[in-house]
Amino acid sequence: MGIEKVSIQALDQPMVFVDVETDGMNYVHGHIIEVAAIRVENGQITQEFKSLINPGTEIPYFITNLTGITTSDVQTAPTFHEVADELYAVMEGALFVAHNVRFDYSFLKQEFRRVGIDFAPKQLCTVRLSRALYPEQKSHKLSALIERHGFVFSDRHRAYDDAHVLWQFLQHVQDTFEYDVIAEALQRQLRHPSLPKYISRDVIDGLPETHGVYFFDDESGQPVYIGKSVNIKRRVMSHFTRDTAEYKEFKMAQNVHGIRFQQTGGELEALLLESHLIKTLQPLYNRKLRRVSKLIVAQGHQDDQGYVHVDLQTLDVAEESLDDSILATYTRRGMAKESLLRTVKTFDLCPKLCGLEKSKGACFSYQLGKCRGACIGKESAADYNHRVMQAFEHKKIEAWPYETPVVVQEKIFHPDQVTKGFVVDDWRIIGHIQQQGDFDPVFVRNELPFDLDAYKILRAFMGNKARVQVSPIESDYLAQL
Numbered sequence: 265m266g267i268e269k270v271s272i273q274a275l276d277q278p279m280v281f282v283d284v285e286t287d288g289m290n291y292v293h294g295h296i297i298e299v300a301a302i303r304v305e306n307g308q309i310t311q312e313f314k315s316l317i318n319p320g321t322e323i324p325y326f327i328t329n330l331t332g333i334t335t336s337d338v339q340t341a342p343t344f345h346e347v348a349d350e351l352y353a354v355m356e357g358a359l360f361v362a363h364n365v366r367f368d369y370s371f372l373k374q375e376f377r378r379v380g381i382d383f384a385p386k387q388l389c390t391v392r393l394s395r396a397l398y399p400e401q402k403s404h405k406l407s408a409l410i411e412r413h414g415f416v417f418s419d420r421h422r423a424y425d426d427a428h429v430l431w432q433f434l435q436h437v438q439d440t441f442e443y444d445v446i447a448e449a450l451q452r453q454l455r456h457p458s459l460p461k462y463i464s465r466d467v468i469d470g471l472p473e474t475h476g477v478y479f480f481d482d483e484s485g486q487p488v489y490i491g492k493s494v495n496i497k498r499r500v501m502s503h504f505t506r507d508t509a510e511y512k513e514f515k516m517a518q519n520v521h522g523i524r525f526q527q528t529g530g531e532l533e534a535l536l537l538e539s540h541l542i543k544t545l546q547p548l549y550n551r552k553l554r555r556v557s558k559l560i561v562a563q564g565h566q567d568d569q570g571y572v573h574v575d576l577q578t579l580d581v582a583e584e585s586l587d588d589s590i591l592a593t594y595t596r597r598g599m600a601k602e603s604l605l606r607t608v609k610t611f612d613l614c615p616k617l618c619g620l621e622k623s624k625g626a627c628f629s630y631q632l633g634k635c636r637g638a639c640i641g642k643e644s645a646a647d648y649n650h651r652v653m654q655a656f657e658h659k660k661i662e663a664w665p666y667e668t669p670v671v672v673q674e675k676i677f678h679p680d681q682v683t684k685g686f687v688v689d690d691w692r693i694i695g696h697i698q699q700q701g702d703f704d705p706v707f708v709r710n711e712l713p714f715d716l717d718a719y720k721i722l723r724a725f726m727g728n729k730a731r732v733q734v735s736p737i738e739s740d741y742l743a744q745l
Contacts, residue, residue, distance in 0.1 A: 278303060279305075279358055282355070282361065283300050287327055313351050314423060314424040317342065323335045362387070462522075463520060471496050474494075477538050478523060480516065490542050543715070560579075563577045576604065591660050608620065608629075610655070669694065669742065675731060685698075695710050
């Protein structure tokens with residue numbers, strides 16, 4: 265009875281077969297240059313719409329080469345604004361059917377949004393339908409469907425002909441497969457209409473609802489994005505439910521050919537693993553966490569009169585360690601200079617003593633009444649230095665609070681009785697320790713250089729005794745493991 269209900273809803277409701285030609289792949293800034301919509305009700309074509317669209321810009325050569333549509337062809341065509349109402353009337357209340365549906369839908373949604381129309385139909389992707397019904401076939405491109413099933417068309421890569429091929433495909437499917445087989449394929453898709461075209465429902469169903477890291481792989485199996493979550497399955501799905509509203513998500517979804525995952529013992533492990541993998545593999549769509557071999561540091565030192573000067577220096581994190589003279593750390597020099605300028609302004613520090621101004625005598629800010637005169641001895645070194653320390657109090661790398669390395673373990677129940685922990689010394693991860701049941705612990709040394717992101721993660725967790733247990737451990741004991 266459940267399948268029968270879905271079948272009626274999916275196959276017997278109005279459908280509109282749609283194809284668009286565009287002036288590029290970016291729907292945020294791009295425009296439609298041709299659109300066709302074929303409305304089908306009760307198995308019969310009831311309305312059709314097809315038109316070139318004037319995008320108001322030049323059409324790129326590669327688009328003309330693909331579609332045959334030139335800039336001169338669209339110069340006298342209507343704008344989308346002029347056809348929006350008529351096109352919307354053809355589509356209204358119908359199931360939106362397209363090949364790689366999120367591409368066509370995203371462009372139309374953006375065009376309708378520009379003219380003040382909310383466009384949010386239910387969607388059916390014929391790529392995914394073909395994959396569900398013909399799993400033995402390697403390709404499900406429109407050209408492959410045409411060749412495989414002998415569909416008739418006049419102008420390939422023109423909107424009306426491509427849309428009509430989709431109508432032919434659905435008719436072929438209904439003539440070839442039993443009603444319940446089609447219903448099951450439609451049921452799975454219409455309940456989950458947001459999956460990328462290369463990802464099957466089985467892949468999503470196989471994702472765990474646990475802590476871990478997930479990988480979005482491209483066609484060659486290389487990760488284009490790495491993420492972490494306390495619930496891998498739910499987080500992965502969240503990418504695909506908002507991709508037509510966010511261009512980055514949309515573009516990334518187009519490139520996802522596979523999804524992998526690596527489960528972890530908790531959120532801390534997932535965060536640290538994500539950060540390390542992104543820096544190591546540098547996926548295309550991960551921009552916030554990238555490998556940083558050098559840090560820009562604000563370093564303090566006293567002159568002969570006892571005043572603290574602040575200089576921006578480059579620190580090689582693989583070869584040099586952080587010391588008490590480092591007041592703040594940054595990943596980029598531009599960011600460091602902007603932050604230092606804000607700090608000087610907020611705390612009335614002297615820009616000359618902070619390396620932002622070179623001059624003899626008083627700095628320019630003193631003449632404006634914004635520096636208290638440390639540069640010419642008007643303010644005492646003690647008062648000025650106290651304010652410098654206040655200014656950098658929350659930017660400074662915290663001193664290592666232990667005399668020995670420590671084991672950091674998340675307070676999570678492990679049913680397999682395996683206890684895992686990170687061994688940390690001076691905010692650097694130096695290895696992992698693992699113990700199963702009553703067996704002796706095993707220590708695997710894997711020393712990593714200081715990493716600013718790892719420091720922030722560790723500091724946040726180690727300050728929360730409800731989430732982690734921190735246990736000092738002697739270096740001599742580690743050497744014995």
